[in-house]
Amino acid sequence: MPWVGSYARFPQYRARSGKIDLIEDRINDCFERSMNGKALAPSGRDMDDIVAYLAFLSNGIPVGAQMEGQGLARLKPANGDLKRGVAIFASTCTRCHGANGQGTALAPPLWGAHSYNVGAGMANIITAASFIHALMPIDRAQQLTEQQAFDVATYINTRPRPDFPRKVHDWPKGGKPEGADYHISKEDSHD
Ligand code: HEC
Structure with a gap:
């Protein structure tokens, strides 16, 4: 899933946070949730470097542009076996x-x-x-x-x-997507 154009789509309202997120907020979501790690200091050197790289990848792309290959085609919900x-x-x-x-x-x-x-x-x-x-x-x-x-x-x-x-x-003002209920066993959540 490409990053090209992502810098040009922030700041952006996101229903999950219920506010206008900066690209730094979005990056830290990935660190804390997708990577299960720690947030970077929002104006520290590492964050600046990542934001600078994303800005470079969006060079010349109009603000708000939708890019080919952006996001994922969302499947119609089905019950898995x-x-x-x-x-x-x-x-x-x-x-x-x-x-x-x-x-x-x-x-x-x-x-x-x-x-x-x-x-x-x-x-x-x-x-x-x-x-x-x-x-x-x-x-x-x-x-x-x-x-x-x-x-x-x-x-x-x-x-x-x-x-x-x-x-x-999450979703303090509504807009929670279908499938976002957390029904997962937490046995491993202590380390
Ligand atoms: C040839 C190696 C390979 C096989 C086989 C493979 N994957 Fe992956 N998978 C990867 C790699 C590499 C990534 C990380 C992609 C990235 O970070 O862009 C990944 C990422 C994922 C993720 C996202 C993980 C995350 O932390 O967000 C899921 C979910 C996933 N794979 C599911 C599957 C399922 C289900 C199958 C079997 C149908 C499968 N994969 C088969 C290599 C493989």
Whole structure:
């Protein structure tokens, strides 16, 4: 999913925060939620460097422009089947993500202590299914049917992963998307 043009779309109102977010806020969401890490100092050197790089990638792009390849086509919600998801994961995903989703040198963990936390966009089953359908397996993408993408996303997103206590403050003014309920076991959330 390209970054080109992202700098030209901030500041931006986001329903999840219920306010106008700066690009620094968006970047720190990725650090804290998708990477389950710590926020960067908003005006520190590391943040300045990332923002400068994103600005460079948007050089010459009009403010607010929509770019080809931007975002993900969102699949129509479907019920995933856990058993089928287990089988798809075993046959198609483990060679990179590991037998227990723990990640390998080739691909990130998909659950457990080192994965994205429950506050990440990827913890939404519809988002995960859409991402998987469009882009996974990364070397042979678009081989799963939409139903298979929901099956395997249901398996992944019902495994334990770190908590994100501030999620209770998300969507303060409404606009919570379908699939964003956090029904995930929190066994692994203590480390
Ligand atoms: C050839 C190796 C490979 C295979 C096979 C593969 N993936 Fe991935 N996957 C990756 C890589 C590399 C990334 C990280 C992509 C990035 O950061 O841009 C990734 C990222 C992901 C993510 C996002 C993780 C995050 O932290 O946001 C999900 C979800 C995912 N894969 C699911 C799957 C599923 C489900 C399958 C099986 C249908 C699968 N992958 C098969 C290499 C693979």
